[in-house]
Amino acid sequence: MNEADADGWQVSEEEVDHIPFSHTRYPEKEMLKRSQEFYELLNKRRSVRFISNEQVPMEVIDNVIKAAGTAPSGAHTEPWTFVVVKDPDVKHKIREIVEEEEEINYLKRMGPQWVSDLKKLRTKWIKEYLDTAPVLILIFKRVHGFAANGKKKIHYYNEISVSIACGILLAALQMTKTVPKELASIYLPTL
Amino acid sequence: MNEADADGWQVSEEEVDHIPFSHTRYPEKEMLKRSQEFYELLNKRRSVRFISNEQVPMEVIDNVIKAAGTAPSGAHTEPWTFVVVKDPDVKHKIREIVEEEEEINYLKRMGPQWVSDLKKLRTKWIKEYLDTAPVLILIFKRVHGFAANGKKKIHYYNEISVSIACGILLAALQMTKTVPKELASIYLPTL
Numbered sequence: 034m035n036e037a038d039a040d041g042w043q044v045s046e047e048e049v050d051h052i053p054f055s056h057t058r059y060p061e062k063e064m065l066k067r068s069q070e071f072y073e074l075l076n077k078r079r080s081v082r083f084i085s086n087e088q089v090p091m092e093v094i095d096n097v098i099k100a101a102g103t104a105p106s107g108a109h110t111e112p113w114t115f116v117v118v119k120d121p122d123v124k125h126k127i128r129e130i131v132e133e134e135e136e137i138n139y140l141k142r143m144g145p146q147w148v149s150d151l152k153k154l155r156t157k158w159i160k161e162y163l164d165t166a167p168v169l170i171l172i173f174k175r176v177h178g179f180a181a182n183g184k185k186k187i188h189y190y191n192e193i194s195v196s197i198a199c200g201i202l203l204a205a206l207q208m209t210k211t212v213p214k215e216l217a218s219i220y221l222p223t224l
Numbered sequence: 225m226n227e228a229d230a231d232g233w234q235v236s237e238e239e240v241d242h243i244p245f246s247h248t249r250y251p252e253k254e255m256l257k258r259s260q261e262f263y264e265l266l267n268k269r270r271s272v273r274f275i276s277n278e279q280v281p282m283e284v285i286d287n288v289i290k291a292a293g294t295a296p297s298g299a300h301t302e303p304w305t306f307v308v309v310k311d312p313d314v315k316h317k318i319r320e321i322v323e324e325e326e327e328i329n330y331l332k333r334m335g336p337q338w339v340s341d342l343k344k345l346r347t348k349w350i351k352e353y354l355d356t357a358p359v360l361i362l363i364f365k366r367v368h369g370f371a372a373n374g375k376k377k378i379h380y381y382n383e384i385s386v387s388i389a390c391g392i393l394l395a396a397l398q399m400t401k402t403v404p405k406e407l408a409s410i411y412l413p414t415l
Contacts, residue, residue, distance in 0.1 A: 056401065064401065065283055068396065090252050097262075099263045099267070108341045189341075192383065193387045194387075197391040200387065200395070201391040201394065
């Protein structure tokens with residue numbers, strides 16, 4: 034029993050098998066073409082505040098979240114939870130929570146410089162699009178997890194890891210040509 | 225002159241033109257196919273510690289960094305700097321800095337639980353691959369910037385923003401089938 038175990042924290046499993054890694058590599062010309070096309074597609078993404086109410090197949094939402102879940106994370110702890118919301122009442126309740134927090138941001142939390150810096154983006158704390166969008170993906174960072182036996186598991190670099198997963202999620206949405214909504218998760222409490 | 229200006233911080237530019245956003249949307253079947261293929265490709269990525277010494281065209285490196293630079297950021301401040309290193313001596317100096325910091329991580333900074341949690345990943349603080357890789361991409365978060373007139377500009381949510389850009393960088397590298405190296409930037413001092 035080590036120190037950490039004595040504190041009620043889970044001790045890592047000991048041995049895992051080594052699995053050799055193999056990959057294919059495109060010829061240089063193809064690499065160049067692919068990197069160029071990916072950049073051009075990603076460069077068309079915008080953080081818009083007007084969202085279409087068109088439905089998106091749930092299988093697409095599942096796939097983009099699965100792509101996000103391939104992100105690296107501190108000690109491979111995968112400290113994220115993605116919650117998909119379609120129910121209009123739940124979406125509206127989320128809008129109320131987000132707007133309440135955002136109003137505090139504008140009126141006191143972030144300060145006058147922030148409000149001034151945002152002026153040119155013409156944002157406000159009212160977020161109609163949280164009702165309009167057919168689907169919301171809520172992203173929670175988990176500051177710790179639990180092992181199968183109920184003991185706590187530390188999540189290292191959890192905010193960095195979750196944000197990297199968000200970057201991959203945005204790339205997946207843009208690849209799929211589903212319009213990504215603003216990342217509103219940062220205003221929500223963590224799980 | 226507002227409060228922030230009096231403190232020597234840059235006041236945001238006032239008016240910018242509104243540019244209408246348009247996008248194309250694939251038929252559902254195509255969206256499904258694209259989201260599936262993107263997930264399958266991304267799911268082949270691994271955080272390996274053995275890196276090939278094969279050269280990569282600089283134009284590919286430029287493109288993946290440009291893709292990363294399309295990431296959203298707090299108040300669109302783009303608080304990142306990407307530095308590409310090819311010179312063997314500079315790469316070796318970077319390896320020395322990273323190993324020195326990582327040794328502190330293992331011996332005292334992160335604690336015994338972290339060392340135990342990493343055991344199964346068989347990592348260590350020695351990072352030969354920083355010499356082996358033909359190119360290193362160093363990623364710096366900038367906690368503030370400067371306006372054209374020399375005044376300071378606040379970078380909101382800079383760590384989250386840079387990490388999102390890192391997620392897109394990893395996706396771009398995987399799309400291009402260039403083997404991504406471990407994100408070592410977290411051990412380096414910020415710009």
